[in-house]
Amino acid sequence: MSNSQVLVLGAGNFGTALAHHLAKKGETTTLWARRQEIANAINQTHQNPFYLKSVTLSPDLKATATLSSDLVNNSEVIVIAVPTQYMRQALEPIAQHISPNTRLVCASKGIEMGTLKMPIAIVEELVPQTSKENIAILSGPSFAIEVAQDAPTAVSIASHDEKTAEFIQTLFHTGAFRAYTSNDPIGLEVAGALKNVIALASGAARGMGLQNNAWAALLTRGLAEITRVGMAMGSNPITFNGLGGVGDLFLTCTSEKSRNYKVGFQIGQGKQLADVLDQLGSVAEGVTTAQSAFQLSQKLNVDAPITKVVYEVIYTKKPLQQAVADLLGRDKKAEVTYP
Numbered sequence: 088m089s090n091s092q093v094l095v096l097g098a099g100n101f102g103t104a105l106a107h108h109l110a111k112k113g114e115t116t117t118l119w120a121r122r123q124e125i126a127n128a129i130n131q132t133h134q135n136p137f138y139l140k141s142v143t144l145s146p147d148l149k150a151t152a153t154l155s156s157d158l159v160n161n162s163e164v165i166v167i168a169v170p171t172q173y174m175r176q177a178l179e180p181i182a183q184h185i186s187p188n189t190r191l192v193c194a195s196k197g198i199e200m201g202t203l204k205m206p207i208a209i210v211e212e213l214v215p216q217t218s219k220e221n222i223a224i225l226s227g228p229s230f231a232i233e234v235a236q237d238a239p240t241a242v243s244i245a246s247h248d249e250k251t252a253e254f255i256q257t258l259f260h261t262g263a264f265r266a267y268t269s270n271d272p273i274g275l276e277v278a279g280a281l282k283n284v285i286a287l288a289s290g291a292a293r294g295m296g297l298q299n300n301a302w303a304a305l306l307t308r309g310l311a312e313i314t315r316v317g318m319a320m321g322s323n324p325i326t327f328n329g330l331g332g333v334g335d336l337f338l339t340c341t342s343e344k345s346r347n348y349k350v351g352f353q354i355g356q357g358k359q360l361a362d363v364l365d366q367l368g369s370v371a372e373g374v375t376t377a378q379s380a381f382q383l384s385q386k387l388n389v390d391a392p393i394t395k396v397v398y399e400v401i402y403t404k405k406p407l408q409q410a411v412a413d414l415l416g417r418d419k420k421a422e423v424t425y426p
């Protein structure tokens with residue numbers, strides 16, 4: 088396949104990186120930016136003035152702040168790369184213009200507050216003319232800056248439909264960007280959303296000076312609870328051993344490039360969340376997802392103790408030392424508590 092008409096929604100770090108990647112690869116790509124000044128700057132200087140500022144973007148990448156019905160309707164693929172809490176706001180005005188033949192790729196990683204919906208469910212609600220076979224998830228360990236720099240990266244592309252997964256795989260796949268297919272989109276989105284919450288805990292653990300044993304335990308038990316939530320939603324447990332599971336969990340929980348890790352680290356050092364978020368200048372999805380994920384685990388009746396304490400630290404101001412004591416003081420367990 089070559090030269091698809093692709094529309095990427097969201098000119099933040101990830102949308103910009105993916106759009107640049109596709110344009111460089113020869114796909115006809117338009118990046119939608121909420122702010123006119125971002126669209127203008129990309130078109131005129133090939134730079135995004137707010138995100139990935141060090142990257143010179145492909146001169147073939149076009150940006151727009153206006154989504155005409157024709158542009159939306161003629162797009163063969165629409166990639167959604169706005170933070171989950173803004174997906175609804177971004178999709179609502181254009182939903183009616185999306186062709187049932189268009190394939191929709193969700194690259195956002197989170198759970199909507201209130202509805203507890205993940206990206207696929209939001210798309211299904213807002214774009215009912217799109218069949219579930221035309222929806223895919225792109226997830227995995229992929230910091231936007233590294234994608235934009237063409238640094239070796241591997242991701243997973245999941246869809247209920249094999250042909251869609253393969254189509255999107257081919258769309259993104261390059262020598263430096265390996266895309267694998269998967270038939271477990273729900274598992275992939277559970278993994279992507281929940282790892283951000285564990286990354287907050289991981290950062291906090293390091294920020295408060297917990298040592299290596301605790302860190303490894305936190306990540307491993309984090310993966311166990313992500314897997315439990317995923318399985319309760321019908322996902323394949325093997326998905327959580329893959330790029331979108333352990334791969335992204337490892338990346339996000341151990342790198343200072345991760346915004347969720349960074350936010351957690353500073354909370355661990357005793358800083359106030361509001362101040363940390365003010366200075367971040369970017370989205371840390373785990374903060375909102377902590378609440379949704381906690382509520383989702385309760386709704387599914389799944390034990391998710393790390394998610395619970397992250398929620399309590401952020402939303403009920405539980406002291407960190409108490410959160411650690413709560414985790415350590417839980418009943419003895421069998422290591423594997425899912426079937």
Ligand SMILES: NC(=O)C1=CN([C@@H]2O[C@H](COP(=O)(O)OP(=O)(O)OC[C@H]3O[C@@H](n4cnc5c(N)ncnc54)[C@H](O)[C@@H]3O)[C@@H](O)[C@H]2O)C=CC1
Nearest residue numbers: 097098099100101102168169170173195196230231369370
């Ligand atoms: N940055 C990364 O390395 C990666 C990000 N992701 C996911 O991609 C999604 C987007 O993240 P980033 O591009 O990193 O975000 P960002 O923090 O870089 O950019 C903010 C984005 O939010 C949008 N936004 C801000 N306020 C808004 C509002 N009121 N209404 C509508 N849109 C608004 C902006 O237009 C912009 O697209 C998230 O779900 C994130 O988890 C996934 C993989 C990698």
Ligand SMILES: O=C(CO)COP(=O)(O)O
Nearest residue numbers: 227228229230345346347
């Ligand atoms: O999801 C990511 C990389 O795969 C980005 O993580 P952060 O949002 O924590 O920066």
